[in-house]
Amino acid sequence: MALDAAHSGFATTIAALRIRSWKLGAGQPMEVIDQFSEPDFTHIVDDRGDVHVSSRDGRFYLGYFPNGRPGGADEDWVIAVTGTANVPGYRMAFGTDTPAEIVAGVVSRILSTSRPL
Numbered sequence: 001m002a003l004d005a006a007h008s009g010f011a012t013t014i015a016a017l018r019i020r021s022w023k024l025g026a027g028q029p030m031e032v033i034d035q036f037s038e039p040d041f042t043h044i045v046d047d048r049g050d051v052h053v054s055s056r057d058g059r060f061y062l063g064y065f066p067n068g069r070p071g072g073a074d075e076d077w078v079i080a081v082t083g084t085a086n087v088p089g090y091r092m093a094f095g096t097d098t099p100a101e102i103v104a105g106v107v108s109r110i111l112s113t114s115r116p117l
Contacts, residue, residue, distance in 0.1 A: 027100030077103045
């Protein structure tokens with residue numbers, strides 16, 4: 001392959017890049033927390049102002065840490081679902097700059113897969 005020195009470098013147009021606007025900023029945490037109904041979930045606000053939500057069976061947990069997690073982890077949101085004897089659970093964490101709308105979408109999807117036994 002020959003290199004054409006007359007046309008070296010990066011060349012494109014704005015239209016070809018398809019520049020977009022992306023959702024940025026922490027947003028409103030209540031968009032996440034309001035998805036949890038009182039009969040099915042326990043809500044706790046601790047002395048630091050952190051919010052903890054868990055399912056009545058204890059298999060789902062959401063933690064919201066508006067001032068950062070104790071211990072310095074860069075996580076505002078932690079979601080965990082406990083597995084079973086045959087299938088492992090999972091954990092997700094979102095950084096302090098993740099928009100609440102994104103976390104709300106993930107939570108909504110998780111809740112939609114939940115079924116009472």
